[in-house]
Amino acid sequence: MAHLELDKVSAAYGKLRVLDGIELSVAKGETVGLIGPSGSGKSTILRVLTGLLKPETGSVRVAGETINFDKPADIRTLRNRTAIVFQQYNLFQNLTVLENVMIAPIKVHGRKRSEVQAEAENLLEKVGLANKLESYPDQLSGGQQQRVAIARGLCLKPEILLLDEVTAALDPELVSEVLDTIRELAAEGMTMVIVSHEMGFIREISARVAFMADGKVVELGAPADIFDAPNQDRTRDFVGKILRH
Amino acid sequence: MDYTFQYGQVWPYLPYLIKGAWLSLQIAFLAFCGGMLIGTVCAAVKTFGGGFSRHAVNAYVVFFVNTPQLVQIYFLYFALPDLGIFLSSYMAVLLGMTLNAGAYLTEIQRAGFESRRQSEMEAAEVLGFSRLQQIRYVILPHVAKVLFPPLSNHYILMTLGTSMAAIFGVEELTGRAFNINSETFRSLEVFSIVAVIYVFVTLIASVALALFGKFAFRTKMRVV
Ligand SMILES: Nc1ncnc2c1ncn2[C@@H]1O[C@H](COP(=O)(O)OP(=O)(O)OP(=O)(O)O)[C@@H](O)[C@H]1O
Ligand SMILES: [Mg+2]
Numbered sequence A: 001m002a003h004l005e006l007d008k009v010s011a012a013y014g015k016l017r018v019l020d021g022i023e024l025s026v027a028k029g030e031t032v033g034l035i036g037p038s039g040s041g042k043s044t045i046l047r048v049l050t051g052l053l054k055p056e057t058g059s060v061r062v063a064g065e066t067i068n069f070d071k072p073a074d075i076r077t078l079r080n081r082t083a084i085v086f087q088q089y090n091l092f093q094n095l096t097v098l099e100n101v102m103i104a105p106i107k108v109h110g111r112k113r114s115e116v117q118a119e120a121e122n123l124l125e126k127v128g129l130a131n132k133l134e135s136y137p138d139q140l141s142g143g144q145q146q147r148v149a150i151a152r153g154l155c156l157k158p159e160i161l162l163l164d165e166v167t168a169a170l171d172p173e174l175v176s177e178v179l180d181t182i183r184e185l186a187a188e189g190m191t192m193v194i195v196s197h198e199m200g201f202i203r204e205i206s207a208r209v210a211f212m213a214d215g216k217v218v219e220l221g222a223p224a225d226i227f228d229a230p231n232q233d234r235t236r237d238f239v240g241k242i243l244r245h
Numbered sequence B: 001m002d003y004t005f006q007y008g009q010v011w012p013y014l015p016y017l018i019k020g021a022w023l024s025l026q027i028a029f030l031a032f033c034g035g036m037l038i039g040t041v042c043a044a045v046k047t048f049g050g051g052f053s054r055h056a057v058n059a060y061v062v063f064f065v066n067t068p069q070l071v072q073i074y075f076l077y078f079a080l081p082d083l084g085i086f087l088s089s090y091m092a093v094l095l096g097m098t099l100n101a102g103a104y105l106t107e108i109q110r111a112g113f114e115s116r117r118q119s120e121m122e123a124a125e126v127l128g129f130s131r132l133q134q135i136r137y138v139i140l141p142h143v144a145k146v147l148f149p150p151l152s153n154h155y156i157l158m159t160l161g162t163s164m165a166a167i168f169g170v171e172e173l174t175g176r177a178f179n180i181n182s183e184t185f186r187s188l189e190v191f192s193i194v195a196v197i198y199v200f201v202t203l204i205a206s207v208a209l210a211l212f213g214k215f216a217f218r219t220k221m222r223v224v
Helices: A042-049 A072-081 A097-108 A113-126 A142-154 A172-187 A199-205 A223-228 A233-244 B011-048 B051-065 B069-083 B089-114 B118-126 B131-168 B173-184 B187-217
Strands: A002-013 A016-027 A031-035 A057-062 A082-085 A160-164 A191-195 A208-213 A216-221
Touching: A002 A042, A002 A191, A016 A042, A016 A191, A016 A216, A031 A042, A031 A199, A042 A082, A042 A160, A042 A191, A057 A072, A072 A082, A082 A142, A097 A113, A097 A142, A097 B131, A113 A142, A142 A160, A142 A172, A172 A191, A172 A199, A199 A223, A208 A223, A208 A233, A216 A223, A216 A233, A223 A233, B011 B051, B011 B089, B011 B131, B011 B173, B011 B187, B051 B089, B069 B089, B069 B131, B089 B131, B118 B131, B131 B173, B131 B187, B173 B187
Parallel strands: A031 A191, A031 A208, A082 A160, A160 A191
Antiparallel strands: A002 A016, A002 A057, A208 A216
16 A cells, blocks of 8 residues: 555645646655756645645545545644655754754653653764754754754654755765665665655665656656656656756 | 032932932833733734734834833823823833833834744644644744843833933932932032943843843843
8 A cells, every 4th residue: 555645636835836736656665756847846745745735636645544634633643654854954943953853752742751862862873963962053054954854853753754855955975974874764664755856866765756847747657767768858858957967 | 621529429329329220120120021011912913913903003003112202201190180090200100111112012022923933833833743832842932032132122221211200200310310419419420420320230231131141042142
């Protein structure tokens, strides 16, 4: 059964139609990569999947259950199962790195502080921030904040992880560290949707890749097909341009 | 210029002046607290409310921000009795300063409310925070941090503004200075001492507030 399923999902910001009949399903433990030009709606898909944006039409199913976006209980279920790492990190500026990671498990899920702290420290060490536990976000570089956001997401122990451009703000050395972390998660069977311009990485880690343009999934297939033998002209165009860089 | 300073005549009044300064601080503190109460409610109405309540708040703010504080207190003290409402000079000053502070603090706090960061609210929402938890853990700490410096500044200004009470015969620091002046006629001595007391009082407040801000919000404030 698909873990995550979008069926003819359309969404808009005011009058601006941003998603236009999206069909996408992600199997349990599968990693799907989302690529496409800026403004094509990649981040918006993730916003729908976290209940931040209600689709106008279409349905979203998680583990077979259709989410009713008007029902707080359904939104809560959705959010309990997913974690998102935002393109802009969205850390809490008034909390330290450690508190950023710990607050939701403790305050929202009511878990024991000592247990959460051990886990949070472990995760932060994994992303190379063991010496920044007491720092505040504005004392960190973009890449460091990005890794805090990843640790914050993972500390929720989600079934589904949504990653939005998590390597965009990282320098090459750190990219490989973060990518290693993501690879491990994939190997451990986490269901993931990854938005990235990092084509090499998308190609390597994704079981399938969706190419998006103008709010539609233009083409969906195995990485080798999308990158080496795309069916659609738009895909060929985009992939050609990106790979030539 | 061959003025000979004669502080000797004025020194004995120092305890009397310091008691006056204490009253100044009291007026400023009470008016500030009252103003904060009004300001918080009005700022919330301006940010989240609608319709009539918003217009009412706007009218209040526009009126009090655009008229001199002195005129406002005059109105309370001299004009209200015509309507059958009698306030003591102390109450008129306190009420006038409170209403005036309420208007300014509404504007200051509204700016703070509006600076709440959408991105953090979304993160909190996605992490599963309830509305109350969002306010408690995200909005309030941020708003408090943003608001602390301008609120501190306004508090200092209000401390100095209490000197207006002297005009109405309230015996706070400036009022007591008037009294001593009319007894001794040593204006230069009296008012230089009073000036030093004001500087001293506001400096202590500034330093205390700056230290508190640094400790509580990690803000960097210039003391002088
Ligand atoms: N909060 C918003 N309000 C109004 N329009 C928005 C908002 N967020 C995004 N949009 C618009 O929705 C469209 C899709 O945006 P989205 O962020 O999903 O693109 P994206 O594929 O993630 O792009 P990028 O690669 O630049 O991150 C864009 O045209 C954008 O301008
Ligand atoms: Mg995006």
